[in-house]
Amino acid sequence: MLKIIYAGTPEFALPALESLIASSHQVVAVYTQPDRPAGRGRKLQFSAVKECALNHGIAVMQPQNFKSNNDIAALQAFEADLMVVAAYGILLPTVILQAPRLGCVNIHGSLLPRWRGAAPIQRAILAGDRETGITLMQMDAGLDTGEMLAKSHVHIDPSTTAAELHDVLKFSGALLLMDNLAAIENSSIKRQLQNNELACYAAKLSKQEALVDWNKAAGLIHREIRAFNPWPVSHTTLQGVNVKIWSASLSDLNSTEPAGQVISHDKQSIQVSCGEGVLCLNEIQFAGKKRGTAEQLLNSRSLSNECFGH
Numbered sequence: 001m002l003k004i005i006y007a008g009t010p011e012f013a014l015p016a017l018e019s020l021i022a023s024s025h026q027v028v029a030v031y032t033q034p035d036r037p038a039g040r041g042r043k044l045q046f047s048a049v050k051e052c053a054l055n056h057g058i059a060v061m062q063p064q065n066f067k068s069n070n071d072i073a074a075l076q077a078f079e080a081d082l083m084v085v086a087a088y089g090i091l092l093p094t095v096i097l098q099a100p101r102l103g104c105v106n107i108h109g110s111l112l113p114r115w116r117g118a119a120p121i122q123r124a125i126l127a128g129d130r131e132t133g134i135t136l137m138q139m140d141a142g143l144d145t146g147e148m149l150a151k152s153h154v155h156i157d158p159s160t161t162a163a164e165l166h167d168v169l170k171f172s173g174a175l176l177l178m179d180n181l182a183a184i185e186n187s188s189i190k191r192q193l194q195n196n197e198l199a200c201y202a203a204k205l206s207k208q209e210a211l212v213d214w215n216k217a218a219g220l221i222h223r224e225i226r227a228f229n230p231w232p233v234s235h236t237t238l239q240g241v242n243v244k245i246w247s248a249s250l251s252d253l254n255s256t257e258p259a260g261q262v263i264s265h266d267k268q269s270i271q272v273s274c275g276e277g278v279l280c281l282n283e284i285q286f287a288g289k290k291r292g293t294a295e296q297l298l299n300s301r302s303l304s305n306e307c308f309g310h
Helices: 013-020 048-054 069-077 120-126 162-185 220-229 294-298
Strands: 003-008 026-031 036-038 044-046 082-086 104-108 130-136 148-153 234-238 241-250 262-265 271-273 280-288
Touching: 003 013, 003 048, 013 026, 013 271, 013 294, 026 036, 026 048, 026 130, 036 104, 044 294, 104 162, 120 130, 130 162, 148 162, 220 234, 220 241, 220 280, 234 271, 271 294
Parallel strands: 003 026, 003 082, 082 104
Antiparallel strands: 036 044, 104 130, 130 148, 234 241, 241 280, 262 271, 271 280
16 A cells, blocks of 8 residues: 555546545545635635545645745655656655655656647647647656656547547546556556657647637637637637637638638538638637527627628
């Protein structure tokens, strides 16, 4: 039986924690980011990982970082065999990485060394990758540069959104961890160095990045819409009103109309001319309104001769 510290924050980190709690191993403490204000009322909200830990009576620790000697000593006092990290969001200094007997392993949402960094799921979709997966990695002081312990592969369908891929990968990560925990415990797991020449960086997402540039090719805009669902959500404007685009599909049509011009619409979608090709908007949301299908939107207004983004 291993004494395990678990470090994670969002929903992505939940299945692995639940799997460890249900196992024969002992989760001695859970580390998660400090509570953040959320919603219109800006009330402090617990992370998904904290909620789970509290429901199981596990000690919850929420340091801002590990610059304080007291925070370092508190973690060392748990005398853990292993620390498991999944989307924790706080940098771990060397003294923390070396605190558990077996060090720290990370559940990372890509096939390393591809997509090191904060947004590997979204960057894989944006790049048009046909597959991604989970890498179980022995953590070191670098950014996702540690030795690889195991991988699982996941196909990316041409219609898959980041939200959908996230939900597949979070369960894949839990399975990969549990399948390899015994080998980690007895130190029989094979380690593989990453090829740094193949590495690429998955930069953090921003709202500005999700602003649609209709001069781009329809295929690229389609990937952006998929990658930015559920956050920050691709957005544009129509007659000065902000419009979020939740889902879209590619059309076989061609158009000589200006980029952003609505060229036709029906109950299934709104067809928009792009810098190259035509994009079908299937589900959109006007500011202050609920998200809805093209059919629902067109019941209340006509978009003939309208132009997005101007």
